[in-house]
Amino acid sequence: xxxxxxxxxxxxxxxxxxxxxxxxxxxxxxxxxxxxxxxxxxxxxxxxxxxxxxxxxxxxxxxxxxxxxxxxxxxxxxxxxxxxxxxxxxxxxxxxxxxxxxxxxxxxxxxxxxxxxxxxxxxxxxxxxxxxxxxxxxxxxxxxxxxxxxxxxxxxxxxxxxxxxxxxxxxxxxxxxxxx
Numbered sequence: 001x002x003x004x005x006x007x008x009x010x011x012x013x014x015x016x017x018x019x020x021x022x023x024x025x026x027x028x029x030x031x032x033x034x035x036x037x038x039x040x041x042x043x044x045x046x047x048x049x050x051x052x053x054x055x056x057x058x059x060x061x062x063x064x065x066x067x068x069x070x071x072x073x074x075x076x077x078x079x080x081x082x083x084x085x086x087x088x089x090x091x092x093x094x095x096x097x098x099x100x101x102x103x104x105x106x107x108x109x110x111x112x113x114x115x116x117x118x119x120x121x122x123x124x125x126x127x128x129x130x131x132x133x134x135x136x137x138x139x140x141x142x143x144x145x146x147x148x149x150x151x152x153x154x155x156x157x158x159x160x161x162x163x164x165x166x167x168x169x170x171x172x173x174x175x176x177x178x179x180x
Contacts, residue, residue: 036067045069046098048091050148052078052105056171063101063176071095077111077138078104080148089157098162102148103176104141105169111138141168142179149180 017024047070049059059072071091073084080088080102091097104111109118115137123130138144149166152158166180 039068042096043069043071043091044096046096047071047101048073048088048097048099049101049103050074050078050080050084050088051101051103051169052076052108054105054108054171057103057105057169059103062169062174071097077108077136077144078102079136079138079144080151085151085155088152089155092158092162100152100158100162100164102145102152102164102166102180103169104138104145105171107171108138108141110135111141111144113137146180 045065047063047065049063049070050073051057051059053074053076059074060066060070063070071087073087075081075084088097088100091100113121115135118135118137119130119133122133122135145166145168149164152164153160158164165178167176167178169176
């Protein structure tokens with residue numbers, strides 16, 4: 001058995017890899033037509049998007065972009081966290097980002113449940129107490145969006161020349177609604 005902080009043994013890695021066989025096979029097929037090798041890694045459309053991890057959101061397609069056009073940062077709720085700000089600062093100064101979209105969405109779990117409800121749902125699924133876990137629920141999505149846009153606009157390392165917009169993505173229609 002491994003102790004915390006030590007790498008897993010090979011047998012553990014090999015045993016868990018089989019759970020990913022379908023994805024690895026799809027990756028091999030993907031690599032046959034892969035065209036981004038040697039790509040410079042900048043945001044060619046000058047765009048960064050902060051959005052939710054929700055699988056109903058296709059960040060590039062929803063704004064007509066393709067791989068290589070934008071930097072994407074995803075987290076529960078599409079919030080501008082310290083990690084998102086770190087990514088945005090790097091994007092602006094090192095990766096050609098000139099426009100930033102902050103995009104939470106309709107029917108989001110962190111905006112439609114309380115902290116207690118999410119803890120109870122996770123505890124039920126996990127079979128262990130989740131009272132210690134924080135989920136950073138959003139009580140007022142529009143107010144949180146305005147706050148997040150302000151965080152980006154007022155960050156000392158993000159110049160005023162960078163355009164920042166707040167939008168809510170409708171997961172049922174695919175439309176972005178401008179808010180901030």
